[in-house]
Amino acid sequence: MTTSHIPEDRIPVIVGVGEIVDRPKDIAAGLEPLTLLEEALKRAEADSGARLLSEVQSLDVVNFLSWRYRDPEKQLAQRLGIAPAHLYYGPVGGESPIRYLHEAAQRIARGECSVAAVCGAEAQSTATKAQRAGVELPWTPFAHDVEEPKRGAAFQKPMAVALGVFRPITVYPLYESATSAHWGQTPREALKESGELWSTYARVAADNPNSWLKKTFTGDEITTATPDNRMIAWPYTKLMVANPTVNMGGALILTSLAKARAAGVPEEKLIYPLGGASAEEPRDYLIRDQFVESHAQTAVLKAVMDLVGGDGRKFDAIELYSCFPCVPKMARRTLGLGPDVQPTVTGGLTFFGAPLNTYMTHSACAMVRKLRSGGALGLLYGQGGFVTKHHGLVLSRAAPQAVLKQDTSVQAEADRNRRNVPDFTAEAVGKGQVEAFTVIYRANGEVEHGVTMLRTEDGRRTLGRIPASDTATLAYLQDMDRTPVGTTGNIVTAGDGMLEWRVG
Numbered sequence: 001m002t003t004s005h006i007p008e009d010r011i012p013v014i015v016g017v018g019e020i021v022d023r024p025k026d027i028a029a030g031l032e033p034l035t036l037l038e039e040a041l042k043r044a045e046a047d048s049g050a051r052l053l054s055e056v057q058s059l060d061v062v063n064f065l066s067w068r069y070r071d072p073e074k075q076l077a078q079r080l081g082i083a084p085a086h087l088y089y090g091p092v093g094g095e096s097p098i099r100y101l102h103e104a105a106q107r108i109a110r111g112e113c114s115v116a117a118v119c120g121a122e123a124q125s126t127a128t129k130a131q132r133a134g135v136e137l138p139w140t141p142f143a144h145d146v147e148e149p150k151r152g153a154a155f156q157k158p159m160a161v162a163l164g165v166f167r168p169i170t171v172y173p174l175y176e177s178a179t180s181a182h183w184g185q186t187p188r189e190a191l192k193e194s195g196e197l198w199s200t201y202a203r204v205a206a207d208n209p210n211s212w213l214k215k216t217f218t219g220d221e222i223t224t225a226t227p228d229n230r231m232i233a234w235p236y237t238k239l240m241v242a243n244p245t246v247n248m249g250g251a252l253i254l255t256s257l258a259k260a261r262a263a264g265v266p267e268e269k270l271i272y273p274l275g276g277a278s279a280e281e282p283r284d285y286l287i288r289d290q291f292v293e294s295h296a297q298t299a300v301l302k303a304v305m306d307l308v309g310g311d312g313r314k315f316d317a318i319e320l321y322s323c324f325p326c327v328p329k330m331a332r333r334t335l336g337l338g339p340d341v342q343p344t345v346t347g348g349l350t351f352f353g354a355p356l357n358t359y360m361t362h363s364a365c366a367m368v369r370k371l372r373s374g375g376a377l378g379l380l381y382g383q384g385g386f387v388t389k390h391h392g393l394v395l396s397r398a399a400p401q402a403v404l405k406q407d408t409s410v411q412a413e414a415d416r417n418r419r420n421v422p423d424f425t426a427e428a429v430g431k432g433q434v435e436a437f438t439v440i441y442r443a444n445g446e447v448e449h450g451v452t453m454l455r456t457e458d459g460r461r462t463l464g465r466i467p468a469s470d471t472a473t474l475a476y477l478q479d480m481d482r483t484p485v486g487t488t489g490n491i492v493t494a495g496d497g498m499l500e501w502r503v504g
């Protein structure tokens, strides 16, 4: 029983979690996202031990990309036979499940509703396999007339697009190279840290019944390129990047404490959102001041630490978003956590699987289960875009002692720390100093080309291509014992008008 003085109808509580993983033997029997959503919600209701779905007044559906529907949130509500006052299908963003959970809790704290649900699903494995095999899926017809949702790539400069550094798999390596150089690591040391960290995620995934890849890997197995574990973009191999080729659905049901008790939800099921924070970086990553930290991430993590007395070690369970190693590597430094602290309760976007925007729905489910079985405080940290959108949420086994805050933005704090942003130019000559870099690989293991992010002699920022034929510069960039970040080379303009960068 709570000793809180807050009225029980204004205390939000998570009462039920549900997940489904679909591995069809026959591809045509694969479940479509709407069905996965419906099933996950039913499982969340069953988990709560109460009949709540018919009373949902707030329903948030995480954006999904594996299939397209017209108004999927309305179709889902129709399938469930409900008409929630708040019915929302959101934009792309890996942080969005945490935002929706937080907002649903805030809605309950405002007294706007007493039963809310958040859900997400993807069926990318089935969709990809069906497309590759030419199998027509017996799903709700694909809504060709609905516009494709805007992803991070839509916000990048033409030069970034032309050089291929406009997708997560090629942009995050830029952060990887800049952060590790800033931390004084050689590339070998940085890779070792990534491998050991990812190996921890794999161990947790191996024990999570809902994971896609239930197998442990050593750090070396993760970071060593092989035919089965090809290089994607230096220094990331396939086993170091998110795996979107999965079929999964996840859902959580929240109620007010008063409603949970009235409905007979067992006390030991209740997990309380305590509060959280959010902030963003500019969507165009080339207009950020630097790549050695994210001011938005730092502000969000400091704010969630403040909620628990300013110490990251107060969290008994943690989920640090893990689309690529640089994200939890940055986050755990800000939280003051060493390699001894397990950064996940789920298993990570590589091994658990990365159902695009909805991985954190599954993490929230895993966190609720974890806190129910022991531990007092849990941190959920979700991230979206290219280190762009950040949201942290603290969950607790004990009832809150303060009303859930309505303002979560720590944007002003993030912006206050931002230093001057260099002008971007697509035209430059002379010397260029490396700020960050990657080397992009083809599916057959060959280098496509390298890309350096550069500072010009007059302090502007640009990008330089390294053609696959420039083996000397590529070897210089991929030296395991000496980072090229901070060193200088020559910028030249190639025959096609694109800037190139050469060592020397």
Ligand SMILES: CC(=O)SCCNC(=O)CCNC(=O)[C@H](O)C(C)(C)COP(=O)(O)OP(=O)(O)OC[C@H]1O[C@@H](n2cnc3c(N)ncnc32)[C@H](O)[C@@H]1OP(=O)(O)O
Pocket: 094, 125, 168, 169, 213, 232, 238, 239, 240, 241, 242, 243, 244, 245, 246, 323, 350, 351, 354, 356, 383, 384, 385, 386, 387
């Ligand atoms: C904020 C954010 O979250 S940003 C992150 C956004 N997400 C991404 O950027 C996803 C990045 N990853 C990818 O695009 C893909 O994993 C790729 C391109 C690297 C590889 O995908 P594909 O070329 O389709 O893989 P490929 O055809 O070689 O193999 C498919 C098999 O490998 C598995 N697989 C695909 N990617 C991965 C991965 N990263 N790790 C482990 N297994 C994987 C699939 O599940 C599938 O397995 P199955 O045959 O048992 O069903």
